[in-house]
Amino acid sequence: MSNDELLVEASDVVLGYERNIAVKASSFTIPHRKVTTIIGPNGSGKSTILNAIAGVIEPLSGEISVFGRKPGGRHSEVAYVMQSLAFPEGTPITVREAIAMGLYPKLGWFGRPSADDRARVQRAMERLRVTDLAHRHLDELSGGQRQRVYVAQGMTQRHEALLLDEPLTGLDILSARTIDEIIHSERDRGHAVVLTTHDLDEARAADWVILMSGHVVAAGPPAEVLTRRNLETAYGLGSLHASDGDFLDDPHIDGDHEHEHSRHQHPH
């Protein structure tokens, strides 16, 4: 794989918040134009990796580059979709305005949206099936509807890569199916998609997998990464009961995010 086909290249990168290390020294790559899933137990550093790719946090040591550059910045071409549980309670903001926020990196503080920009917002609303919710408030939506709004915001942002933090966890069928379609159509358009998950099936269906356990245990194609040996390393011996289902840990006790998820099998 040539370097210009890489979304992320990390060497000996250590990630964390202030003095707390969340991801110990890890080296890995993430390919461009592919769907990559990041899987691992609670608190294993999945979201931290996304934060580093988005440039929200800087490495404590080591190096990480996105499209060969330092991550982050207004023109990073990375759209980061947050979890549906996070929303500004009490702020009067409509679905349309929330989605149009995806234009901010292009428009800055004062730029006026062009007709093209407005069309982009409209298209994103249609693709995520939220057009009829345009004038609703964010706090009037279900978790699934809000997740679709946030993905639409990411689609509105000019991007080459889409980062999704547990986009399919706890969603209704329509929302999960809609977002799943987006993930695949993004790849078809030549964009990279990186998502975190608790679902082994989602990980298996991806093009590339990063297995986490406080560091990157393995990164590569699913068949090479999701071996019994690797999974036992990540989740501990005896934690894996392949016949029991596809969840490797309990999403109800989520150390990464401290909120509840309901179990969900999404259609792959």
Added chain:
Amino acid sequence: MDWFLEPFLLGFQQRALIGGLAAGLMSSIVGVWLVLRGMSFFGDAFVHGVLPGIAAAVIFGFNPYLGAAIAALVMVGGIELIHRQTALKEDTAIGLLFVGMMALGVVIISKSNSYTGSLTSILFGDIFGVNAETLTAMLVLGVPVLVGSLLLYRPLLALSFSATKAKTLGMNPRFTHAALLVLIATAVIASFQAVGTLLVFALLVGPPATAALVTRTIPQMFVISAALAAFTVWLGLVLSYYWGTAGAATIALVAIALFFVTLAVRPLFRQKEATT
């Protein structure tokens, strides 16, 4: 003679109205962000926190705006220091600085001969003592507060989601938060001479909170909040004239009363909307 013109016939009454309107306008606009960002306790602490600076200025004879600005900086610096060096939540840091600065202010004032008078005028203002000089200062400080509150629309909206979201949208959350603190401090400093530090708070929180009850977008909230603030100041002065009560305190009382009246009548309008 119209009953509502009579309270504003004299020059000092007109200056009180203009000063009150200026304080109400800037406080109610920047107050929208204060309310939306859930920073009311910070705002409360802030209006008390400037007390020692103003008190020192009054007693040692330097510019009270400068004194208030220094006190505001000490306050924010102290909160930031606690936040960085300890695991304590922000409201604890705010509380510590709040009571500390307030106490320091009272200690400084207690050294003066006119203890009660100075304290009362700083806390509750002297709206009928507003002169041309005060009005000029309000104008000079008020315009940047109004313009800044509107210019920060996108970064503050992004920040209302989270600092992470704001950062990924290229909206610089650290600068935005600092800029909002400066705007709040400026509104407090510009207004305290007219309505007093305590009652600036009523105008910072009252009209925006009332507006939040009846609006569905932030731009609507700005408009309604500013209109409510203007009405509050006018009605407060009219009532204080006829009742013979303290001007600034009456204004503050009107601001809070309007909130509860709106809260009480809101269900009636909702029912009407639902049935039509």
